[in-house]
Amino acid sequence: MPQPVVLGIDFGGTKTALAVVDAHGTRLGSVTVPTAAEQGAESSLKRAVSAARELLAEVAPARELTAIGVATIGIPGETGVELAPNIPGWSGLALGRELRAAFPGARVRLATDVKAAAGVEAEEGALRGCDPGLYLNLGTGLAVAIVAGGRVVSGSNGASGEIGYALRRLADVGLTLDERTPLEDVVSGKALFENAVRHLPPGATGAEDVFARAPHDPQVAEVLADFLDELSFHLVNLALAVDPRRIAVGGGLVRSWDALHGPLRRALDAALPFPPELVPAAHPYDAPLLGALALGLAAAREPDSGEVGKAEGSATDSPEHARIP
Known part of the structure; x- marks a missing residue:
């Protein structure tokens, strides 16, 4: 059978x-x-x-x-x-x-x-044995996941690590989401491309074009520098709160790791009393x-308990992440 x-x-x-x-x-x-x-x-x-x-x-x-x-x-x-x-x-x-x-x-x-990605990195990837560890996702959007004791921290509502909603300036205090610009609208692959697209040649389609163009175009370089500065600002503050052993970075922007690593590394080293390791994810x-x-x-692999009507689970609800050979 x-x-x-x-x-x-x-x-x-x-x-x-x-x-x-x-x-x-x-x-x-x-x-x-x-x-x-x-x-x-x-x-x-x-x-x-x-x-x-x-x-x-x-x-x-x-x-x-x-x-x-x-x-x-x-x-x-x-x-x-x-x-x-x-x-x-x-x-x-x-x-x-x-x-x-x-x-x-x-x-x-x-x-x-x-x-889910952080669970894989904690089980068999770049965050294995790191307690605590941070998984930073730089893709179309922006989010992090905290790994502690080998498990991903979910939060009371499952929203731990949703830094895309973070405040960006003092004037944001007390404002609702509709009244301010959340971090993800400025620091994400989508935002980076949208902020730079007017300076890019025809045919550009995504953030990778921004990284490729920046060394040759001062205007694009300025957009990228602003992006990296704001990302670094929030990553440093998050690292201060968590004191991670290692930060692993995943998502599509990791294809431009050489351009990402230097600014993030310098910001962490300058601000933190105990700078963590900074590495690309094992499965970026x-x-x-x-x-x-x-x-x-x-x-x-769970015993049959009648699935109909059963509520969905989360990555942290399951009995560890099943290893995938």
Whole structure:
């Protein structure tokens, strides 16, 4: 009888990555599709479900799908996803319920993408053995995750590390989110590109073009310097609060690690009494997907307790992250 399989899905602001593994964690296949956030939550989910069905049919025909692990922007719950403005309608989408309906019989577990990524780095990556450690995600958005005692700190509402909502100046004190500019609107891959795009040549598509252009264009260099200064300011203050042994950086901007490392390193060394190590993540680009697969594998190994109506779990709810060979 064919072995059952597990599906992992990573919903990001610009792309959705999917992979299928067997019960031992061996990857059978993977695919990436555009999230197309501008088309709304339902469209994004339908695209992911369609891609998942095609992938399963291709790499695991006639094999039972026993569990689905999901990493998503925002904080997933039973009735919606909080703090996920990048995909219109995501906050009102019962993601786990919809996936259980699309794949009847499969157990579904969800986690915030950055926390899922940090769990993988703590279990088998750059934060293994670091207590505490910080995982800094520099992608389309901005967030961190704190690792303490080998586990990711969730927070009382699952919102630990959501520094994209941080205040940026003294004048922000007492203002609501609608009345101020949150940090993520200035310090993120999306923000960096939007602030520099008027200085970039035609055809530029993302933050990587900013890093490539900066050494040759003073205007682009100034935009990048402002970005790095503000990022450094908040990273230093966070490091003072946590006193991490190591900071691991993941996300798409790690492709420009040489340009990132120097300014961040200098800021940490100048301000902190005990500067931590600063390293790229072991899985800088796919840790959220690996975390989703780990959640799915852990769910598949749980005793059968009747999945219907069961609330979704988080990366910190599962009994450690299942190791993926």
